[in-house]
Amino acid sequence: MGLVDIVKKGTFVDILRGMSVTGTYFVVDKVTVEYPKEKLHPYPRFRGVQALLTDPETGDTKCVACMLCATICPSRCISIVGEQTPDGRSHPAGFDLDLSRCVFCGFCEEVCPEAAIVMTRQYELATFDKNDLYLDKERLLANQVYAHKELFAHPGERGAPAPAAAGAAPGTQEGRRP
Numbered sequence: 764m765g766l767v768d769i770v771k772k773g774t775f776v777d778i779l780r781g782m783s784v785t786g787t788y789f790v791v792d793k794v795t796v797e798y799p800k801e802k803l804h805p806y807p808r809f810r811g812v813q814a815l816l817t818d819p820e821t822g823d824t825k826c827v828a829c830m831l832c833a834t835i836c837p838s839r840c841i842s843i844v845g846e847q848t849p850d851g852r853s854h855p856a857g858f859d860l861d862l863s864r865c866v867f868c869g870f871c872e873e874v875c876p877e878a879a880i881v882m883t884r885q886y887e888l889a890t891f892d893k894n895d896l897y898l899d900k901e902r903l904l905a906n907q908v909y910a911h912k913e914l915f916a917h918p919g920e921r922g923a924p925a926p927a928a929a930g931a932a933p934g935t936q937e938g939r940r941p
């Protein structure tokens with residue numbers, strides 16, 4: 764051990780240097796988020812769980828059962844049963860999405876000619892029950908409250924449609940909203 768090392772040890776230079784780093788982080792803004800007490804707000808084009816949007820004027824789903832989203836989906840996790848309404852429109856009688864197979868690529872949203880299916884800001888999908896990952900039409904419609912603001916007027920805002928009543932889809936409980 765050289766003289767310099769002996770002086771360093773005797774004057775606690777290394778310890779003081781380390782303490783100064785620790786002390787610095789007491790006063791600077793922290794970058795960590797104490798999840799789940801604190802939550803981050805996803806970016807506007809974040810691709811979270813899907814939602815089916817309704818037409819604010821008619822309250823009916825915008826989907827016309829064209830099957831494009833089901834066709835382009837690389838995971839084949841969308842299945843749709845189409846039907847004709849009495850006034851001759853095409854309409855989904857059933858719309859199911861298996862979230863356990865979804866890779867959140869966003870192709871379904873991009874290909875939709877009616878802007879009916881969208882990726883939302885909802886990212887809290889953890890569940891103990893695999894059945895929660897099967898989203899039927901009612902759950903997908905209920906998820907529209909999580910749509911990004913430019914796509915859906917949120918409840919209480921001008922022209923906001925009431926979300927369809929549905930059982931809780933994964934990560935759709937009110938208390939868990941970001």
Ligand code: SF4
Binds near residue numbers: 832841864865867868
């Ligand atoms: S995000 Fe991609 S994988 Fe998921 S349902 Fe849409 S197209 Fe399919």
Ligand code: SF4
Binds near residue numbers: 827829843874875878
């Ligand atoms: S969500 Fe869009 S792409 Fe999919 S079936 Fe409905 S209208 Fe077609």
